[in-house]
Amino acid sequence: xxxxxxxxxxxxxxxTLKNISCRIDKGEFVAIVGANGAGKTTLCKLLNGLLxxxxxxxxxxxxxxxxxxxxxxxKSIGFLFQNPDRQICKNTVREEILFGLELAxxxxxxxxxxxxxxxxxxxxxxxxNPFNLSRGERQRLALASLIAVEPEIxxxxxxxxGFDYMEAMKTMGTIKELNDKGATVIMICHDxxxxxxxxxRVLVLAEGTIIADGxxxxxxxKEEALEQxxxxxxxxxxxxxxxxEGFEDVFxxxxxxxxxxxxxxxxxxFEHERFSGLCTG
Amino acid sequence: xxxxxxxxxxxxxxxxxxxxxxxxxxxxxxxxxxISENHILLVxxxxxxxxxxxxxxxxxxxxxxxxxxxxxxxxxFLLQLLFIRGGDVLITLPLNLLITERGVAMAxxxxxxxxxxxxxxxxxxxxxxxxxxxxxxxxxxxxxxxxAFTLTTAMRFIPIFANEMSxxxxxxxxxxxxxxxxxxxxxxxxxxxxxxxxxxxSVKKIEGSAISAEIRGFHLRTRxxxxxxxxxxxxxxxxxxxxxxxxxSAIIISGV
Ligand SMILES: Nc1ncnc2c1ncn2[C@@H]1O[C@H](COP(=O)(O)OP(=O)(O)OP(=O)(O)O)[C@@H](O)[C@H]1O
Ligand SMILES: [Mg+2]
Numbered sequence: 001x002x003x004x005x006x007x008x009x010x011x012x013x014x015x016t017l018k019n020i021s022c023r024i025d026k027g028e029f030v031a032i033v034g035a036n037g038a039g040k041t042t043l044c045k046l047l048n049g050l051l052x053x054x055x056x057x058x059x060x061x062x063x064x065x066x067x068x069x070x071x072x073x074x075k076s077i078g079f080l081f082q083n084p085d086r087q088i089c090k091n092t093v094r095e096e097i098l099f100g101l102e103l104a105x106x107x108x109x110x111x112x113x114x115x116x117x118x119x120x121x122x123x124x125x126x127x128x129n130p131f132n133l134s135r136g137e138r139q140r141l142a143l144a145s146l147i148a149v150e151p152e153i154x155x156x157x158x159x160x161x162g163f164d165y166m167e168a169m170k171t172m173g174t175i176k177e178l179n180d181k182g183a184t185v186i187m188i189c190h191d192x193x194x195x196x197x198x199x200x201r202v203l204v205l206a207e208g209t210i211i212a213d214g215x216x217x218x219x220x221x222k223e224e225a226l227e228q229x230x231x232x233x234x235x236x237x238x239x240x241x242x243x244x245e246g247f248e249d250v251f252x253x254x255x256x257x258x259x260x261x262x263x264x265x266x267x268x269x270f271e272h273e274r275f276s277g278l279c280t281g
Numbered sequence: 282x283x284x285x286x287x288x289x290x291x292x293x294x295x296x297x298x299x300x301x302x303x304x305x306x307x308x309x310x311x312x313x314x315x316i317s318e319n320h321i322l323l324v325x326x327x328x329x330x331x332x333x334x335x336x337x338x339x340x341x342x343x344x345x346x347x348x349x350x351x352x353x354x355x356x357x358f359l360l361q362l363l364f365i366r367g368g369d370v371l372i373t374l375p376l377n378l379l380i381t382e383r384g385v386a387m388a389x390x391x392x393x394x395x396x397x398x399x400x401x402x403x404x405x406x407x408x409x410x411x412x413x414x415x416x417x418x419x420x421x422x423x424x425x426x427x428x429a430f431t432l433t434t435a436m437r438f439i440p441i442f443a444n445e446m447s448x449x450x451x452x453x454x455x456x457x458x459x460x461x462x463x464x465x466x467x468x469x470x471x472x473x474x475x476x477x478x479x480x481x482x483s484v485k486k487i488e489g490s491a492i493s494a495e496i497r498g499f500h501l502r503t504r505x506x507x508x509x510x511x512x513x514x515x516x517x518x519x520x521x522x523x524x525x526x527x528x529x530s531a532i533i534i535s536g537v
Binding site: 045048069074081131 | 448452
C-alpha cells in the first residue's frame with residue numbers, strides 16, 4: 001500500500017510538488033497523466049525513496065521513505081526509468097535479467113525458471129548484447145528484468161513511449177497479467193488510449209498538484225481538469241462528449257457502435273410514429 | 282542543476298576581458314602558487330582569488346569552491362603531516378610516526394598551494410564561454426581548431442558525465458544494488474562495475490557529437506572562419522602586467 005500525506009518537494013528552485021495527498025491500495029492500476037514538467041517523474045521518485053519529501057510523509061507498505069534506503073525499498077518496488085540505458089549494465093540479455101533476479105532471490109531453481117519464462121515471454125535471445133538492441137528493445141529488456149522479479153509494486157515511467165502499436169499492446173498485456181496476480185501498478189503515460197484501456201484510476205497532475213483523482217471513465221469526462229493539465233482524451237471519447245445525450249457511457253468502439261444503433265432505432269420509431277400520425281390526421 | 286564549471290553570465294570588468302588574458306591571469310596565479318613557499322603570500326593569493334570572484338559577481342561560487350577544496354585539503358594535510366620529516370620533532374606518535382616542524386610547515390604550503398592554484402582555473406572557466414576560449418586559442422595562439430575543439434568539448438562533458446553517473450546510480454539503487462550505503466568501501470565495490478554502462482553511454486554520446494559536428498561541416502572550418510574578433514585592449518595589457526608582477530613578486534619573496 002502506498003500512502004502520501006501532504007507531500008511537498010523542491011529541487012532547490014521553487015516547489016516542484018505541492019501538497020500531494022493520496023492513497024493507493026494493493027492491486028490497483030493507476031495512471032499518472034499531465035503535461036511535460038508537471039512533476040510526474042518527481043512524484044514517482046519520491047515513491048521509491050530516491051527523493052525525500054521536504055515536508056509531509058511517504059509511506060510504502062508501512063516503511064517511511066525518509067528512514068528506509070532505496071535499495072531496501074527495491075525489494076518490493078520495481079521502477080522503470082524513462083531512460084532504459086541507465087538501468088542496463090550487463091553484457092548479455094541473459095546476465096541482465098539474472099542480475100535483477102539474483103538481487104531479489106536466493107533460490108537457484110526459482111531464478112532459473114523465472115529467467116527461462118521471461119526470455120520466452122519477451123522473445124529475447126539470451127546471448128545478444130543489450131547495447132546493440134534498438135531503443136525500443138532496450139526499454140523492453142529493462143522492463144523484462146523488472147517483471148521477472150514480480151515486485152509487489154511496479155512503477156513505470158512512460159513504459160510504452162517509442163513502442164509500435166503491437167509492441168505497446170503486448171507489453172501492456174504482460175503488465176496487466178502481473179496486475180491481475182495482485183501487483184500494484186503505477187504508470188506515467190502520455191498515451192491516453194493506453195490509459196483508457198488499462199488503468200482503473202487516473203491521477204491528473206498539473207504544476208505539481210493533483211487536480212483530479214478518480215476512476216478512469218470519470219476522469220475522461222472532466223474536460224476542464226484535463227485541459228488544465230494539457231491532456232486530451234482519446235478521440236472516441238471526445239466524439240461521445242460532443243454527441244451528448246445517449247452517449248454518456250461510450251468509451252470503446254463497441255459501445256459507440258451500439259449507442260449509434262440505439263439512437264438510429266429511436267429516430268426510426270419517431271419517424272414512423274410521425275408518419276402514421278400524418279396519415280390518420 | 283548548476284555544475285561548478287558552468288558559465289555564469291555577467292557584465293563585469295573581468296567578463297569583458299579577452300579570454301586569453303583571463304587564461305594568462307589564471308595560469309600566472311597558479312605559477313605564483315607553485316614558486317612560493319611563503320605562507321603569507323599563499324594566503325594572500327587565496328584572498329586575491331576571492332576578490333576576483335567578488336569582482337566577477339560569483340563570490341558564492343568562490344566560497345563554495347573554497348569550502349569544497351578545504352575538505353579535500355584536510356585529508357591531504359593529515360597525510361603530508363605524517364609523511365614529510367625534517368627539523369625538530371614536535372610530537373611522537375605510536376607506529377613510529379613523527380610530526381616534525383618541517384612536516385607542519387610543508388603540509389601547510391602544499392594545502393594552500395592546492396587551494397590557491399585550483400581556484401583561479403575554475404573561476405576563469407566560470408566567467409569565460411567555452412566557445413570564446415577555443416576561438417582565442419585558435420586565432421591568437423595558432424592552435425589547430427581540431428585540438429582546441431577537443432579541449433573545450435572535453436570540459437563540457439565533465440558535468441554531463443557527472444549527471445549521467447548520478448542517473449545510473451539512481452537506477453541501480455532502485456533495482457536493489459546497495460549503492461546508497463554509507464560504507465565507502467562497499468560503495469566503491471558497487472560503483473566500479475557501473476563504469477561499463479557509463480563508458481558505453483559516454484562513447485555513444487561522443488560518437489553522436491562527432492557525427493553531428495561532421496554533418497554541420499566541421500572539416501570545413503579553418504582559422505579564418507572565426508567570426509568574432511578578440512582584440513587586446515588596454516585593460517588586457519594592464520591585467521597581463523599584473524599577472525607578470527604576481528609571478529615576479531613570488532620569485533622575489535621566495536628568494537629563488
Ligand atoms: N534534478 C533536477 N534538478 C532540478 N530541477 C529538476 C530536476 N529534475 C526535474 N526538475 C524540474 O522539476 C520539474 C518536474 O520535472 P519532472 O521530471 O518530474 O517532470 P515530468 O512530469 O516527469 O515531465 P515529462 O513528461 O517531460 O517526463 C521540471 O520543471 C524540471 O525542470
Ligand atoms: Mg518524466
